[in-house]
Amino acid sequence: MTAAARIEVVGGAYEEWCLRPSWHEVFGSAGRAASAVAAMAGEGSVSLHCHADERTLSVLEARSALEGTRLVATAVPAIASFRYTHALHRPEVKAPGLIYPPLFVTAESVLRFGMLDADAIVHGRRVVYDPQGGLGGETFNANGSSADELFVVLNEREARAATGLGDDVSALELARATRSLHGARGVVLKRGPLGAFVLEGDMTAAVPAFLTETVWKIGSGDVFAAHFALSWAVEGLGAADSAMRASLATAIYCDGRGFPTPGMLETFQAKPIEAGKRWKVGRRPRVYLASPIFTLAQLWLVEQVRECLQAFELEVFSPYHDVGYGSADDVVELDLDGIHISDLVFAIADGLDSGTVYEVGYARARGLPVVVYCENESSEDLKMLEGSDCLLCKDYVTSIYRALWTAMTL
Numbered sequence: 001m002t003a004a005a006r007i008e009v010v011g012g013a014y015e016e017w018c019l020r021p022s023w024h025e026v027f028g029s030a031g032r033a034a035s036a037v038a039a040m041a042g043e044g045s046v047s048l049h050c051h052a053d054e055r056t057l058s059v060l061e062a063r064s065a066l067e068g069t070r071l072v073a074t075a076v077p078a079i080a081s082f083r084y085t086h087a088l089h090r091p092e093v094k095a096p097g098l099i100y101p102p103l104f105v106t107a108e109s110v111l112r113f114g115m116l117d118a119d120a121i122v123h124g125r126r127v128v129y130d131p132q133g134g135l136g137g138e139t140f141n142a143n144g145s146s147a148d149e150l151f152v153v154l155n156e157r158e159a160r161a162a163t164g165l166g167d168d169v170s171a172l173e174l175a176r177a178t179r180s181l182h183g184a185r186g187v188v189l190k191r192g193p194l195g196a197f198v199l200e201g202d203m204t205a206a207v208p209a210f211l212t213e214t215v216w217k218i219g220s221g222d223v224f225a226a227h228f229a230l231s232w233a234v235e236g237l238g239a240a241d242s243a244m245r246a247s248l249a250t251a252i253y254c255d256g257r258g259f260p261t262p263g264m265l266e267t268f269q270a271k272p273i274e275a276g277k278r279w280k281v282g283r284r285p286r287v288y289l290a291s292p293i294f295t296l297a298q299l300w301l302v303e304q305v306r307e308c309l310q311a312f313e314l315e316v317f318s319p320y321h322d323v324g325y326g327s328a329d330d331v332v333e334l335d336l337d338g339i340h341i342s343d344l345v346f347a348i349a350d351g352l353d354s355g356t357v358y359e360v361g362y363a364r365a366r367g368l369p370v371v372v373y374c375e376n377e378s379s380e381d382l383k384m385l386e387g388s389d390c391l392l393c394k395d396y397v398t399s400i401y402r403a404l405w406t407a408m409t410l
Helices: 028-041 054-067 156-163 171-182 220-234 239-256 262-267 296-311 328-340 354-365 383-387 396-409
Strands: 007-010 015-018 023-026 046-052 070-075 081-084 092-094 103-113 120-130 146-155 186-190 196-200 203-207 286-290 315-317 344-348 370-373 391-393
Touching (some): 007 028, 007 120, 007 220, 023 054, 028 054, 028 220, 028 239, 046 054, 046 103, 054 070, 103 220, 120 220, 146 156, 146 171, 146 220, 156 171, 156 186, 171 186, 171 196, 186 220, 196 239, 203 239, 220 239, 286 296, 286 354, 296 344, 296 396, 328 354, 344 354, 344 396, 354 370, 354 383
Parallel strands (some): 007 046, 007 103, 015 081, 046 070, 120 146, 146 186, 286 315, 286 344, 344 370, 370 391
Antiparallel strands (some): 081 092, 186 196
């Protein structure tokens, strides 16, 4: 791509906080996408159009100078912030309670994001639109925006909410309905661990997601949209190839929080996530949730794990929820029966609770895969678990994805 090539990124630049892993930045969808394009395409490749308040403007100006991007910031009294407990947690959104005037952009190539507290009216030759459930959840041209060629990039949940179609509708039908709704040339339907489904004219393509050592989830969709828009709207690659590059770039971002460069894309050891036959026909494995359940902190974590696994459509057997408290005579046999009817185990091992360690050993003796989430114990104390081929994870979100990826292969 030549230095003259440019894409205009339009959307929110919000403040973000995460409790674990610790994170505090000013990015938002548009801010992150602009940085992703700059890392890939170099200085002068992108303009960022957003709102900014006094607190965040200095951060955006410094980043723009560092990355060689063009910042077009409209001053407002306050912007929204997002606070996550962890990267799979629904964020607490603190919004100023004001609706700001829209941003206006006319350009050859545009990436437009849905916004929380404003709107963006854009006109372009090639435009990519990621609605993100933004203000009003409206279709692309409802506010007067126009594009000679439009691609919509969104996840399945957003597409089903916008079209009103249920889970029984195929990805192809959902993509067609979304394309019709927006009057688009094509649609990229993001499907989480199943990758992405691409529809352009009569052409369809399935693009895989990729395995990573760790998973940093916040902003991964923004990086996908940025790389798809750069590849398709600016460089002129086909939609399927653009989505493949976007998926690879997203994996690199998830693995290290950094924005991939061309060299990183070329050397990335990509291993696609492959679903087994039973997963493809709709079978969802059962996960046994092994954990101490004696304190508020322990019970809070059990609730979080159960909720996250169920959000990925996995069945969960939780001794706390499905058996309860009681004497050894009351609960032990029922707990072990839970392992017998489960396909894998997710164990919370901090504290090395004796019951949890026993359940892990029992499951491994029966040949069940075990994912162990443990942040604070030493390698020496985890030696037996590691030596028995348990999958050890120190990061919470990574451990959830490890359980999901393991379940998909069973």
